[in-house]
Amino acid sequence: MKKAINLNVNGVARADEVEPRLLLVHYLREVLGLTGTHVGCETSLCGACTVMLDGQAVKSCTMFAVQVDGGEVKTIEGFASNGDLHPVQEGFWERHGLQCGYCTPGMIVTAAQLLDRNANPTREEICHGLEGNLCRCTGYQHIIEAVEYAAAKTAGK
Amino acid sequence: MPNKYVGKSIKRTEDPRLIKGLAHYVDDIKLPDTLYVAFVRSVYAHAKIKSVDTSEALASPGVVAVYTGADVEKVGPVPCASALPGLKVPDHRVLAKDKVYFVGHPIAAVVATDRYAARDAVDLVMVDYDELPVVTDVEAAGSGGPVIHDGFSDNIAYKMTAGEGDIDGAFVTAERTVKQRILHKRLAPIAIEPRGVLARYFPGEEELTIWSSTQIPHLLRTQLAIMIGIPENKLRVITPEVGGGFGSKLNVYGEEALLGWISMQLNKPAKWIETRRENMQATIHGRGQVGDIEVAFKNDGTVTGLRYNVYADLGAYHQLLTPAIPTLTGLMLSGAYKIPAIQINITACFTNKMATDAYRGAGRPEATYVVERAMDLVAADLKMDPAEVRRKNFPAPNEFPYQTATGLAYDSGDYEAALDKAQGIADYAKLRADQQAARAEGRLIGIGISTYVEICALGPSQAMPAGGWESATVRIEPTGKVTVLTGASPHGQGQETSFAQIAADELGVDLNDVTVIHGDTGVVQYGIGTFGSRATAVGGTAVYVAIQKLKEKAHKIAAHMLQADATRMSFEGGKYSVSAATAAAAGTSEPVVPVGEAPAAALPEPQTEGRTSLTIQEIALAAHLAKELPPDTEPGLSATYFFEPKNFTFPFGTHIAVVEVDRETGDIKFLRYVAVDDCGKVINPLLVHGQIHGGIVQSIGQAMFEEVVYDEQGQLITGTLMDYALPRAGHVPIFELDRTETPSPVNPLGVKGVGEAGTIGATPAIVGAIVDALSPFGVKHLDMPVKPEALWRIINSSH
DSSP states (O other), X not given: OOEEEEEEEXXXXXXXXXXXXXXXHHIIIIISOOTTSOOSOSSSSSOTTEEEXXXXXXXXXXXXXXXXXXXXXXXXXXXXBTTBOOHHXXXXXXXXXXXXXXXXXXXXXXXXXHXXXXXXXXHHHHHHHTTTOOOSSSOSHHHHHHHHHHHHHHTTO | OOOSSTTSOOOOTTHHHHHTTOOOBGGXXXXXXXXXXXXXXXXXXXXXXXXXXXXXXXXXXXXXXXXXXXXXXXXXXXXXXXXXXXOOOOOOOSSOSXXXXXXXXXXXXXXXXXXXXXXXXXXXXXXXXXXXXXXXXXXXXXXXXXXXXTTOSSSEEEEEEEOOSOHHHHHHSOSEEEEEEEEEEEEOOOOSSOOEEEEEEETTTTEEEEEEOOSOHHHHHHHHXXXXXXXXXXXEEEOOBOOOOTTTTSSOOHHHHHHHHHHHHHTSOEEEEOOHHHHHHHSOBEEEEEEEEEEEEOTTSOEEEEEEEEEEEEESSOOTTTTHHHHHHHHTTTTXXXXXXXXXXXXXXXXXXXXXXXXXTTTHHHHHHHHHHHHHHHHHHHTOOHHHHHHHHOOOGGGOSEEOTXXXXXXXXXHHHHHHXXXXXXXXXXXXXXXXXXXXXXXXXXXXXXXXXXXXXXOXXXXXXXXXXXXXXXXXXXXXXXXXXXXXXXXXXXXXXXXXXXXXXXXXXXXXXXXXXXXXXXXSOOOOOSOTTOIIIIIIHHHHHHHHHXXXXXXXXXXXXXXXXXXXXXEXXXXXXXXXXXXXXXXXXXXXXXXXXXXOTTOOOOOOTTOSEEEHHHHHHHHHHTSSOOTTOOSSOEEEEEXXXXXXXXXXXXXXXXXXXXXXXXXXXXXXXXXXXXXBXXXXXXXXXXXXXXXXXXXXHHHHTOOOOBXXXXXXXXXXXXXXXXXXXXXXXXXXXXXXXXXOTTSTTOBOOXXXXXXXXXXXXXXXXXXXXXXXXXXXXXXXXXXXXXHHHHHHHOO
C-alpha cells in the first residue's frame, strides 16, 4: 500500500507515492536519482548516508521516506550554488580531506551542520562533531583541517 | 628546468566530482530492467547441507530465479593464485553445495525485480543443516582434531621453513636470548564502500560487461572469463569509482562470477551490492597469526638470530593470495637490521572462518611487529634505550644494496638519518627526561619507537603470481590534449593527479590538459592493478618511460618539420626548438597553437615557415594528419610501455609515539606522534601525507581497537560496525610528519611507494609506547588490541 509524500529536496518540490518501508536513502538514490548520498553500513554507524533534514544532519539509511513527508531535505548535490562550492566542499578540496570519496558527502553534510552551530570550533569540537562519520582512508587529520579551512573562509579570514 | 608540478602539493583533479556527489560508484550506475541479487548465507560455521528448499522464495512477489550450488556447477572455482610446494587447495565453489564452511558462506542467490523483494525472499529459502564440529582456534586446527575439508588428512594447508644463516648456532652461542608469544588478531579491512557488482550481458553480441568495485580490473577479467566460460575478449570489466579497498578488493570473489553468469542466464542486467553484515562475514579478513618470537643477541645489543614460529589462520578457503601472505611475513623478518640468521616456521591452517588475505600491509605489518617488538624486548632485557638497540643493528648507507638473511636485496636506505630526524623533531632526550619527571609524579607516560622498513613496488614478475609489471599508454590527441591510460587502478590514492603531474612536466603541457584513464579493460591495455604500494613506482614509471618513447618520435618529427638537424634541437617548456644560436639568428616566433588551447575546428596543418620551434601539441597534430612525416614514421603520437621492475623498493622510516595511560581508567591518550618516512622521491607531498595519515590510523585501529572475533561455535561476534570498533576523528593524534628522501635506484623516478607505510610502521610504535608507559608495573609486552580494561587491571592488581 503506497503512501503519498510531499517534500522539498534541494529546493525542488517533490511529490511521490512510496512504499511505507522505503528508506529515505533509497528514495533519494533510486527514486530521485541523487546518488551522491551513499550507503555504508545500513545501521547509522558510518555516516556515509548523512543528509540535512529540516536543518539537522540525519542518517538517511535508518529513516523511512514517509517520515520526511512535509520536510525539507538537502543532499550533497544541493551544497554548491550557482557553480560555487560550499566553503566546506572547498575545504575538503584544498586540504585533501578525501581519498576514495565514499564517506565524503556525509562528512561534508555533517561538517556543514557543525559549522552552522559553531562557527569557530576548536579541534576537539570538530572531532566531537564528526564522531558519527567514519572515514577509512584519510586518518581524519585532513578532514579536520578542511573544516578549519571552511570555518576560516566563512569568517572571512 | 625545474618541475612545474612534480614534487608540488597539487590539489587533486579527481576531487570536484567527489565533493559534489556526482561521482559514480557501482551502485550509482543504473541500467534499465536491472535485476537485484541477494544471497542466502550460512548461519553455521560448519555443517552439512541436507536440503535447500527454494519453492516458497520462488513464489514470492518479484522473484525471478533462485540458484543453488547444484545450479551453478558449471561456474568454475574461486581461484587461488599462490603456488606453494605441497599446498592443499580446497575446491572453492561459488555457492556451497553439500557443506558450509564458515558463517556467511553463500548457499543460494535470489534474483528479483527490486532489492527489497530479493531481500524478502532470502528469508523464504529453507536450508536444512546438519551441524558439524567447528574448528576456530588456529593452533588447535594444526594439532589434530576434526578435519574441515573432506579429502584432506588434516587442516594444515602448508608448512614452510624459510630463512638463511646458522639459526641453531646463533642460539647456541648467544650471550642472551628472549622469547615472546605474540598475537596478530584478525582484522576487517572495512572499505566504507562495500563490494558491489553490476553485470550486463548483450545476447546479440555475446558480450558481457561487469562493473565491479575492484582493485584489479584486468586480472579479474582474465579470471572471470575462465570461471564463467566466456572468451576473455568478450568480457569487459569496468571499475568505476571505488570507495576504498585496502586489499579487500584485490581479489576474485564468487559473487563477481555469479553476477555475470546470472546476467547471461536471464539476459538482463543483474546487480548485487554487499551489505555491511555480508562485508564483515564474507569479504576477506587480514592478519590472523599466532606466533612465538625468539631472539639471540649479544650483551651490547647486537642481534645475532631471530626465529619466528607462527600459526597462520587462513580461514576455510583460499582466496586469491591467502596462502602467500604469511610468506611475505617471512621475507620481511630482517626488518631494518643486520640479522645474520633468521628463520620462520609457518604452519598455515584451515579454520571455519572467512579467508584471510591481503589487508593493507599484507604480511609485512606482522613482520615489522615481530622485529620491532623483538628490538624492544632486547632493549628491556639489557636496560638499553630502544633507539640505541635499533641504531646498533642498522646496516650503514654504504652497505646497500643490503642482502638480508631472508633473501632480499634492499635497494637503498639511510635508516639512521630517519631515526636522527625523528628523534630531533620529538626532542627525544627531553622526552625521556620529561617521562622520568612525570613518573615521579605518578603519571604513566610511554614512548614507543619503530624503525621500520617495508617492501613495495610489487614487484618483479619472477616473484609475483600473475605478473608484476605495469603498463601505460600516453598519446597526444589531434587537439593537443594528453591522454594517459594506466593499467594501475587507483581507488582513492589520487593517481589521476599524480600521473598527470608526471605527464604534464615531462611533456611541458598544462596539468589540466592531461586526463588519466584507468579501470576499464575495454579502453586500457592490460594492467596488473593497484596494490602492494606499486601504482606510482611501477605504473608511474610506465607512464614516464612511455612519454620518453613518445618524445623520441616527436623529436624526429619536429626536426623533419623544421628541416633542422635533430641533434641540434632541444625540448623545453613543451617546445622543440632549434638550438639557441640558430634560433636567435632566425628570431623567435610564437607557436600557432598556444599550450593548453585547442586548435581551430578545421585542424589546420601547423605552419612551419619561418619557425624555429614547435610545440609538442603541434607535432601531435602533424603526426595525426600525417602529411609531413619523416620516412617510415607511423602516423599519430602515441606510445605504450610495459615496465618490468628489476627489484622491489624498500621504503623505511622512524615513528615515535608518546602516550599517557590514565591510572584511573586505563584510557590511552596520544601526547605526540612523530613520523619520518622515506618513500624515495615524492611526486605530490599532499597525497603522501594523506597516505601516511590514513595508514597510521589503521595502525591505531589495530593497536587499540580492532579485532574480528568469532566465538567457539564460529559465530561472528563482530558482525556490525557497532561491534567492530574503527578509529574515529577523536581518536587520532596531531601528526608531526617529516621525511628523508633516499631515491630508489630501481626506477627512473626514484620513487619507492607509500600506500602501506603507516600501517606497517606505526603499530609497534604505539604498542611500544603503551608497554613503556606500563613498564613501572613490570610489563614487557601487551597484545593488540591494547584496551583500557587490560591496562586498568594491570594498574589495579599491583597495589
